[in-house]
Amino acid sequence: MFSGIQPSGALHLGNLLGSNLRWVTEQDRTDAVFCVVDLHALTIPKAPGEIGAASLELATRLFAVGLDPDKCVFFIQSTVPQHAELAWIMQTVTAFGELSRMTQFKEKRGQAESGDGFVSAGLFTYPALMAADILLYDTTEVPVGDDQGQHVELTRDAAGRFNSRYGDTFVLPKATLPQAGARVMDLQSPTNKMSKSADTEAGIIYLSDSPATITKKFKRAVTDSETDVRFDVANKPGVSNLLSILGAATGRTPEDAATGIERYGDLKVATAEAVVELLAPIQARVAELEADPGEVRRNLALGTERATARAADVMDRVWDRLGTLRP
Incomplete structure (x- = not known):
């Protein structure tokens, strides 16, 4: 299975009870690949160094929650360059209309336009990067929330299109509904989910x-x-x-x-x-981990090494099917 999380700020109780503890359970159940998707975070402008600091903070807390580098592959997305490499390939087999119909793009575009008005092309094409994230590890299952099923369907369509054009290359993943975690609501506004974007x-x-x-x-x-x-x-x-x-x-x-x-x-x-x-x-x-940040970095480096080895095998397969000239 593959699952990713953006380095978008401090973790809260909703994150912990809704998904983080489930990751800890999943690493004992299956071949689990987890990723801090910092490249996705770049679709919204960030100050220099902001994403790196947020990624380290998030990784520290996820290790503290219980992620074990001996039981799962856990790494920072940008440290495995095959994610960006395959994302471009996925853009070539994804239709403009498919991307324009993504519900989350419409929502995030509205948020961007109500802010500084800048809507990046990356915000539009990020489902292709998400498809690359999933396909790089021959993923069979992707746990999704209510608003993410579209992305797995787009991934399946793009992968199937590539397979039809160039021969069997990608495993077609399935969206799975994870065992329900607690749906934690805002303590001051209990009809809304607990979220860092709340007014207070x-x-x-x-x-x-x-x-x-x-x-x-x-x-x-x-x-x-x-x-x-x-x-x-x-x-x-x-x-x-x-x-x-x-x-x-x-x-x-x-x-x-x-x-x-x-x-x-x-x-x-x-x-x-x-x-x-x-x-x-x-x-x-x-x-303990903040007192020795080297431990977090060593564990992330191990995850990067293991993820890169798997991703490189898949990309070799992709280039072989495409028939591009290789050194």
Whole structure:
């Protein structure tokens, strides 16, 4: 399987419970390739050095969460040049119309236009790079969210088109719906997903937040004017969000998490305590890795070496099928 994550800022509880912990489980189940997709991050203008610093911070936290370089291949995308190489090939077998129909492009274009107005060509063609990311490792399964199925279908279409023109080269991947992680909502706006783009950080629990900060944010979490503690997303989104978080942090269902809790104040305290306990070993490991950043870099270098070997084999196959003149 292949999965990537952009270095777009500090990890929060939604990232952890929604996908990061699932990566840790997947590395024990299958041949897993994970990647910090820093080339994708370049589609939006960044200050010099910003992406590198964000990539190192993200990698540090993912290792702290539990990614093991002995169990998975984990690396920074730009350190394996075959990603950019195959991305160009994928652009030649991807239609303009296919790219223009990508829902995420329409959304991100709107965001860019509402900002500085600059919409890069890379923002338009990034699904071709995403296809390259997937195909370079003979990926059979790609875990996707609700908004990413389109990209896997485009990857399958482009790979199938290449195979038809030049002979069997690529494995056609399948989109898989991962086992549902907790859907963590904003503590101040519980009908919206927890996101770094929120208007206020009061509703976001960052993995780096102190126990005192975590407790304060949960105590101020929005609930409702009723008094009964029950899991009912439609009618009690705030309470249901707290129960989802409490359940995920303690290995229970939201319904089971509600057992024995009668007051909202008690629910907030219990949820805060569970999250503090969940994050404590992660924060301790982050501190160790930040004290020795060489360990993170060594582990990433190992991932780059292993990824490059696999990607080079696939690119040799691609160039052989294309029949271009090689040295």
